Amino acid sequence: MMVEVAMEGIGLEACTAPDAEAAGAAAEPPIRIHSTPPQAPATAVPPEPAAVDAPGAAMSPLVVRVRFALSGALLLEASLRPEQCVRDLEDLVAERAGFVRRPQLIFEDRLLAGPLPLAKALRRQADPAAALPPPPAESAAGGADIAEVFAVVRPQLVVVTGSADRTARVWDAEKGHCQHELLGHGGRLSSVSVSPDRAQVLTTSLDRTERAWSMSTGECESTTSVQTGFVSAASFSPDRALAVTGSADFAAKVWDRKTGQCVSRPAWLWGHSRMVNAAAFSPDGLYIATASSDMTARVWDPATGRCLHVLRGHNSEVLSLAFSPDASLLATGASDGAAKVWGVSDGAPRASLDGHTGAIMSVCFAP
Numbered sequence: 610m611m612v613e614v615a616m617e618g619i620g621l622e623a624c625t626a627p628d629a630e631a632a633g634a635a636a637e638p639p640i641r642i643h644s645t646p647p648q649a650p651a652t653a654v655p656p657e658p659a660a661v662d663a664p665g666a667a668m669s670p671l672v673v674r675v676r677f678a679l680s681g682a683l684l685l686e687a688s689l690r691p692e693q694c695v696r697d698l699e700d701l702v703a704e705r706a707g708f709v710r711r712p713q714l715i716f717e718d719r720l721l722a723g724p725l726p727l728a729k730a731l732r733r734q735a736d737p738a739a740a741l742p743p744p745p746a747e748s749a750a751g752g753a754d755i756a757e758v759f760a761v762v763r764p765q766l767v768v769v770t771g772s773a774d775r776t777a778r779v780w781d782a783e784k785g786h787c788q789h790e791l792l793g794h795g796g797r798l799s800s801v802s803v804s805p806d807r808a809q810v811l812t813t814s815l816d817r818t819e820r821a822w823s824m825s826t827g828e829c830e831s832t833t834s835v836q837t838g839f840v841s842a843a844s845f846s847p848d849r850a851l852a853v854t855g856s857a858d859f860a861a862k863v864w865d866r867k868t869g870q871c872v873s874r875p876a877w878l879w880g881h882s883r884m885v886n887a888a889a890f891s892p893d894g895l896y897i898a899t900a901s902s903d904m905t906a907r908v909w910d911p912a913t914g915r916c917l918h919v920l921r922g923h924n925s926e927v928l929s930l931a932f933s934p935d936a937s938l939l940a941t942g943a944s945d946g947a948a949k950v951w952g953v954s955d956g957a958p959r960a961s962l963d964g965h966t967g968a969i970m971s972v973c974f975a976p
Contacts, residue, residue, distance in 0.1 A: 671727055695730050696723035710765070767824070769810050771798030777812050779827060789827025793820060800842045804849045811852060813840035819854055821866065833869045844889040851911070853878075853897050855885030861899045863911060878909050880916050886928050891936040896953055898939050900927035906941045908953060918956025922949055933974045942969025 670688040685705040689698060699711035714721040714730075721730045766782035777791040777798055796815030803810055809830065810822040817839050821831045838857030845852050851872065852864045861878040862871055871877070883902035890897055890911065897909040906920040906927050925945035932939055938959060942948045946965035951958055 689727060691728035692726050694723060695721045695725050695727060698727065699723065767803075767807070769801045769803055771801040771812055773797035775814070777801050777810065777822070779810065779824065789822075791820075791822050791827060791829070793829050793832070794818065796839070799840060802844050804845045805847050806849060809845075809849065811843050811845060813843045813854060815839040819843050819852070819864075821852075831866075831869050833864060838884070841885060842887045842889075846890045846911070847892060847894045851890070853888045853890060853911075855888035855899055857884045859883060859885065859901075861885050861888045861897070861909075863897070863914075878907075878914055878916070880907055880919070881905070883926075886926065887930045889930060889932060891932045891953065892934055893936045896932070896936065898930050898932065898953075900930045900941055902926040904943075906930055906939070906951070908939065908956060918951075920949075920951050920956055920958075922958055922961075923947060928968060928970055929972045931973045934976055938974070940972045940974065942972040944968040948972060 669691075671691055672686065672688050674686050685702070687701060687705070689701075695714055696711075699714060703711050716731060767788075768780045768782045769777060770780065771777045775792075775794045775797055777794075778787050779789040779791070780787055791810065791812065794812065794814040794816050795818075798812055798814050800813045801810060802812075803824070807824055810824055811819060812822065813819045817834060819833050819840055820829050822829050838859075840854050840856050842855040843852055845866075850866055852866055853861055854864065855861045859879075859881050861881075863878070864870070865872050878897065878899065881899065881901040881903050885899050885901050887900040888897065894911070896917070897911045898906060899909070900906045904921075904923045904925060904927060906923075907916050908918040908920070909916055920939070920941065923941065923943040923945075924947070925943045927941050927943050929942040930939060932953070937953055939951045939953050940948060940962075941951065946963075946967055946969060948962035948965070948969050949958060950960040950962065
């Protein structure tokens with residue numbers, strides 16, 4: 610019997626278990642769960658098929674194949690006994706694929722419970738007597754039964770912090786363990802940012818540099834002397850090819866992440882008359898927004914460096930900003946406790962959020 614498992618995960622290397630046929634060679638003759646019961650002679654009474662769950666019933670090993678759901682890449686292949694439980698399969702997948710936690714297994718829109726034996730867990734919901742769906746016309750195991758089981762692996766929850774002690778740290782958010790201490794800056798940190806693919810951490814510092822670190826190893830992968838004033842903020846583009854930084858020299862700058870060089874266009878984003886406190890790419894990569902102590906925010910075209918909109922309306926330094934997930938809105942927060950929401954495409958104000966009595970240091974949209 611064969612079970613096909615599809616895996617949805619991030620950044621895992623494929624590995625395979627020993628040959629499935631060898632693993633099952635010593636098993637008792639398999640009971641074909643979906644084969645048509647043998648036809649008895651006309652004068653004989655047809656024998657009843659053996660119950661799958663009958664005590665002592667011989668059941669062939671399950672050849673389990675684990676794949677990525679999106680790419681189809683094979684992660685492992687292993688042989689399991691039908692009486693083994695779902696938890697055993699979860700543990701095997703986690704061990705072989707290097708997951709930090711067990712995956713969740715889903716079959717026919719049902720979450721499989723850990724204590725259930727595999728033979729029961731993989732039964733069809735509509736017909737409990739049928740342990741597995743009919744085999745496809747052609748299968749990798751010469752016609753053996755195959756069930757599609759989807760395993761969803763929740764990515765590890767990570768928090769990155771930047772401190773005045775000149776270091777950043779990467780934390781396991783669930784266990785509270787420090788995974789990496791990022792050492793190298795010569796001044797206190799002003800911002801931290803994680804790339805959309807979770808591969809890198811970007812830090813900026815009063816030492817006038819930005820550094821890119823490997824999320825998995827904590828090693829510094831690049832250091833860039835960014836601008837003439839200390840670096841106040843940085844953000845990755847959605848594809849991690851670029852980064853935008855804001856600085857005390859009144860400018861924002863766009864960088865090529867591979868070369869560490871300022872791109873020829875748009876290079877410096879000039880227009881603010883005081884320090885740039887925040888800078889970010891929109892989720893779709895079509896816009897850059899900056900917030901400044903000159904009481905304005907600006908929306909830029911990252912392809913040309915042209916300022917599309919100057920957002921005026923705050924009466925104090927604009928300290929923070931955030932794009933909505935669909936990139937249609939921009940929220941800004943100021944030192945006088947006022948927050949505002951703007952349309953990105955037209956730069957028009959949408960709402961004023963009043964009520965805070967202190968500076969708004971951070972804003973964000975719910976995902």
